Amino acid sequence: MRAYQFPRSETVRQTVVRRFGGLDCRTHETKAALSRSPDMQNLIAEQNDFLVKRTGWRTQHTYGAPIYGLFALPDGTGAVVHAGTWLFCRLHSGTQTVLCTDMHAAFSQSFTVGGVLYLLDGHTYRAVRRSAAGVWEAVKVQDIAYVPTTTISAAPTGGGASFEAVNLLTPRRINTFIGNGSATQFQVDAQGLDAGAVTASVNGTPVAVAAVDRVTGLVTLAAAPPNGNGLANVSIAFSKTVPGYADKINKCRFAGLYGGKNDTRVFVAGNPAEPACDWQSGLYDPSYFPDTGYTRMGTDSSAIMGYLKQYSSQLVVKAGGAQESTSFLRSYLMADDGTALYPLTQGAQGEGAVSPRSFAVLRDMPVFLSARGVQGVFGTAVAEQRTIRPVSGAILPKLAAEGGLENACAIVHEGRYYLAVNGHMYIADGQLVEEDGDPAWFFWSNVPAQCLCVLEGRLWFGTADGRLCRFSLPTEDGAYRDDDAAINAYWRTPTLPLSQWGRVKTIRDVVPTLMPYSRSGATVQYEDENGKLLALSRNMDLFSFKTLDFSRFSFRCLPGAVSYRTRWRQHRVPLFAVRIGNDQPDEPFGLLALTVRWTLGPSVI
16 A cells, blocks of 8 residues: 655745845846845945934025025034025025125035135125125125235336236235335326226225326325334225126136145135136135136146145146046145145046035045046056946946036035935945945935035925925924925835745735834735736834824834734745835835745746
């Protein structure tokens, strides 16, 4: 008699995702690492590499024009908002004052020196500072510009020694002379003087000017100054406009601070009339730009796009596209006579920048946006091709498909690089490094930012339709809404062969492990060659009087990790993927782990 043989039980296997990395759009979805996702949005990594839904943003104020710039005040009491042609001072209390109404309707950038915020909008160079009355005001820098002493110790007939270069921002100049006791006429170092006032002083005391020959530059004083006995005792101030000088600075669009080991000078560039040229300021004085302090880098066919500080050097990045270097390294030298020199080293030809507002430093790594993604700077040997290399390969297909990259803006906040373009945001997490050494990248949708700023430790942005918005803290009411819109956050596994490509599998169930919240939930979808299948949609609330809702009443009170099974089988699948997320308003969501339980079936036919 034959013995009865019981069927062998199937061995239940499991695949567990314990660590969550970032987005990977570059690798085929069947080849991506288990921890990375080919499709995810509106999530960010928290401590210990688990994912949480991002908080939402809320409109704080609406202006009647696009917001082109948003900058923190130097003393941290508020912000300066550039909306249309208006410039506002907005304090943290919400009170606002108008600083000026003739701003250029284009993106602006800023820098701070000595407690003063300087703005570059491509039309007028401005300074936002405290007035004598203690209130914030915006003034044109050319109205308060430093007046240089261009010639010193000259004889009444002229000559003398050159001292300071002409300031591009102002026509005003000063000459000093050594009086001989009898001369009343003094020849200044320029001809064709402006019609503005010519003033004089002797030993610091103002004296009368009797006549001015503006054609020749001869100034006649009402009385002869005393003999200076070899010391300059006469000072004459006059104006000599050189057409186009002030516009060289006024039309610049961005700046970089540099001075060797410290930031003692400002370098500005972005003038469309001279795209390959930059200008340096005086020592600790952004109101003084000597007419001799300019540098031309390459040809005008490739414009300077921005500055990066790398150790004790400054990297100047150009747009590229021409047969020339895309980067130059500026260093610092002190000449024997005490003059500061800033020699340049030409770099290798590589990827150039596309957006002047994308330059930032992420955890000691300078980064900028190019047509081939975000580039990182890894040293000062600019002649070596690998000194500048891409750090966003994982998201390049998605980022490269974006239009208008030249309008992208970026900022670094809490160890992350936020890059906003076309209502999307790409985030590089400098604290979460992938297997290839690049930072983990995340993608957020429905963030209509066109300028970014960090105020009071929180991320703010301005929009093209004039809204000033702020990201919420998780503890705030309505923190998980974008104004009134729900946030759709999800994460998808790679397409999984589940150990063997040549055999079909039976998916027993999927077990997500979620963060506990007083009000939350998750939707789990299976994905295979037949499309998507809803496996489970479930509320996962903790009991809380604050969010009590009898339609979804919960007795769960322990704030520990929550796991549950979908209890939905999927038969004869060769490849399998899981999508899990939350798209409900006012509901946080956190994904700690994901387990797929499955058994092997027969070979694929």
